[in-house]
Amino acid sequence: MAGPSGAAPQDAVPWGAGPPEPAPPAAGPLDAGPSAAGLPRQRAPWEPSPAVPEPPSSFPPAGRRRRTPAESAPHLPQDPGPVSGAEWDSAGAGARGGAEYVGSAPPAYEAEPTALPPADPDDLGGLVADTVLDGARYGVCTLRAASVRGDSARSRGEPRRDALLTARFGTGDQALILVAMATGARGAPGAHRAAAEACHWIGRAVGRSHQRLVDDIHAARRDDLKSGLHRLTDRSLGKLRASATEQGIPPQEYAADLRCLLLPAHPDCRTRVFFGVGEGGLFRLRDGAWQDIEPRVGRSDTTGDAVPGFGSRPAETPGGDRLTMDLGIPTPPSPYEPAPEPPRESFRFRASVARPGDALLMCGGGLADPLRGEPALSAYLARRWSEGTAPGLAEFLVDTQVRVKGYADDRTAAAVWEA
Template sequence: MSDQGARAQRRTEDGWWGRVYQGPTGALPDTPDAGPGEGSVDDWFDSVASIVAPEDGGGTAAGTPEAVTPPPAAPPAPPAPEVAEVAEVAEVVEVVEVVEVTAVADPAPTITIPAQPVAQRPPSYGPEPTLLPAAVPERITAVVPDTVLEGAQYPGFTLRAASVRGDSPRHRGEPRTDALLVTRFGEAPDGLLLAVLGGRARIPADPRAEPDPERQLTDDTIRQACAHLAEAIGRSHAELAADLREGARDRLRYGLQRLTARAAVGLRALAPEAGSLHCLLVPLDPAAGHRAAFGLGPGGLYLLRAGHWIDAYAARLLHHPDGPGEAPEPRPFRFRLVPAGPGDILLLCSPGLAEPIAGEPAVAQFLATHWAHPHPPGTVDFLRQAQVRAKGFAEDRTAVALWTD
């Protein structure tokens, strides 16, 4: 086994990971206000996450909304136990037969995915791809597939990831601009799994203006930014895994902020909000109790605990019964160290999915219903569920979900 993660090497002043922390936080490009401040946001998140304890959900059906929970069977009538027993057996046999037929045809949780929308208003576009993007012979290797699907399972967690072209780009014949990179560096206990999401921000433009190719963010730039960030993390994955094991919040925040700013130089060269870059880090050590998520630009980090969605970046409950609260202004660099709780589901996603989860309660409820089961969905089912449709949300979607055992 490599000694890359040895404690004696990790804390040396001339180590690469140690040099990442040199310089004040305010000197970073595009991150003037990304310092930890008084730590109030972290305290808010800890407070919000503790409201719904992991034990309440138990990682099982307790996180499932009451609307889909079958009512308890009525007790048999005392005067005629024989008749009641026969009736109960008949009901059980009938239910088993229905379940078997449904399972062979199509599992019930996926029959409305993605053809039928969950919201009241129907989407403007069809659920299936229409036009293929045009290709250039000289750049045939740059062709981007419509859909990318990833999955992994390690002791303590299961990961599902997907990136799919939106209904609107499919209708217009445009390529998928979201990027997804999922990989692993090293082996446990110093190994690290990471998922990097990149995308092009939807900036309102003057429809009368002529498009300027030099001012347009290319798909290659987005994917290069994802690769640069993954490469930088891979060079110090053992040190990062040790910091995650220790829960070194401030050290991780400072170092990952610098790595992200360097990787996103080309991504944000045209405009500060031209693109987004987010990453999820998961240690392979089963004893490590934290995951880290961070990034620049639009995107969402949500925690599903006991059937309730928490906006982890903003440290607030989504779809509160008292009405939606005012969302805080996002910082240029967003970071969250999330303690892993049994039954928790952590979701990092691009704006194409983050916006409908936050803006359409039916979408959030749909995903909570299908994901709060004892077992994570398969990769194909996860793709179908991530494509849940609602009017007004037709852009590319990229999602990385982590189920904690």
Template sequence: MSGQVNHEESRGTSHEPAGFDRAADADDLDTHFAGLPYGVMAHDAITQVHGGAAPTLEQAPPAPEQVVVPAEPGTEFLRGVPAHVGKRPPSYPPHPLGRPSVRDADEFAAFSPAVLLDGARVGRLTVRAASVRGDSHNWEGNCRQDAMTVTRIGPPEAEMLLLAVADGVGSALYSHVGSDAFSRLAAVYLDREAESIYAALCAQNEADLRTLATKAVAGAAGELRSGWASSAGHKSRPYADQDYATTLHVLLIPTDARVRERVLCSVGDGGLFVLRQGRWEHGDPNDGGGLLDTRTEALPHAYHSVKAALLRTVPGEVLLLGTDGITNPLTQKDPEFALRLADAWSGPVVPSMSDFLWQAQTRAMSYDDDRTVICVWEVDA
């Protein structure tokens, strides 16, 4: 995420490197991701070896002992570089270049992977999630400032799937630390309020949901600010809230298929889209043109309360939770990017994790920010 806290940001701008020779700088991508476990982290662009058909919504996940028949000898299935929309690809190379060093005095940045890939199958819900370092950060050798979390919260009778994405503010010194910490600790505090949240969700009480979400996020913010201030004191440097500035979006989905309501809790830009009948729609039914205003609200300090929006979905609709690295190109005037992802994710087959990652990396000119996207498919009874 680029821009300052509480200042309007420019959209669709890019600083392309001068004198870049795309042909000379291109790599052969040979990292193969067939059969990866959930939670895989990769440091380079991805290609896939397809050992079999991707699972459909009706199929259960394959048993661990299932044998996959290999391709014929000498046969290669290479995805190659990510696809692009528009007349030509962006000038940035489509793969990570430099990266931070341990000697830069920021170990978190030095050890942050360029790509984070995750997924899950919970009841009738199937999740695919990817967080990818943006083209500009690849070129500059900076770490990924986005973060994401996929987990479950609440007791069995009030269980919810929790999906979170966070986008560190580009101008903040430790926004990558803030985004990672908030995406995780917010889940812990929301879990403490899970039964009350579940009751408010079933009652469709947005006011109570907003109060509970604000309480949970404020609790996480208080704990993190205290820890960061203490750490800064040990290192003899001043602590500043704005150094850790990040947005946060959390989607809660009951795992009980009889409960059709979902709730989105938001601070900052980015947000939720719903893929209905091949078209992307904003996930907040009470918002006309977008989930948020043009200011960049951010945690831990530059926000008033957590926005909470209820929505109701039906099986067959796809939910997309993302940072503005993907929500911005989804809403651009040229619809090619949105159409391409709608075509990839609206069919009867849920993409494999490696296919989803490749699709999520679809490139568009002038959209070079980090990109984090979590999609949820639901099979009908």
């Protein structure tokens, strides 16, 4: 990896330090042939609609774009191949709203939002939009991010439990982009508030320490990054637990899974840093095939491509002794501040180098579960996203909403395409 490295300024603020913060389907033709007067005749209501001819072979079927050579590559055996317009209507598109789905049957829920969540006239700021969409391009990477209320919540009139935050700290080549997503506890009344608060606290913590983070990423100081981010994450979730206590809510009901991605803006730095707590997915699309690179609890988190200086440690010594990192012992204290209480759940961390043409996907469980459980969905997204260029915002939103029967949770995803 080539990139600038520099020591942090002497007066840099320690990580996490700072003053405390308060808590229409297309219409068919109307004419059925010329009338005696030579003018088009309106079709009578009882007359059947004339058949709509298939589109010319040089065009893709309605509702489906032309497949590129990359999408037809032989290394994707799950690819079902081109289908006719009639086949596409029955196998790939819902009857209402034009929402696409994969699998043997359409989902039971409506494809579009139905009921709105209840509103409190004295707390309108607590309302959560059905859909959030964002994107950016810095250095050699292009970011797309979306969070969409799940089919189940749309039908029941419940708010979206997922929260999404995209933020840039700093300017120029020293800028750092943060993507944070959180999922509130299932069935908890304030789940959406807890998720939003978790994103708020981690964003504030990363923003205050962004210069130190940028320096450590550029200098490939993996251990400092891991321990520092561990503490920022635990401090943020600690504030969430404190907020639950202040509200008189059990901490387990006012909790959230938190997943974050750090992207340095410098064009010569391809290091991508993932960290967080809780369930979800981290996937890499390389050469048309998905790789599940989610750090697993109880195994090394540096499998795969390692950044120079970010090398993984062996699981045991030559004599067979297990190392500390595999015993679940908390990470040693940060060099910048005393270590707080260890996190309640296992901390996940991964730092890797991206290659040109890669696409990195971080998502919550609402998308990770169907990606792992329905091969047709992973194949569909692989075809859509293997072209080497990022889709537009609207295209990305459509792709993340491809539905699968049996999976109706909120979907939150952030994907990074490497030029």
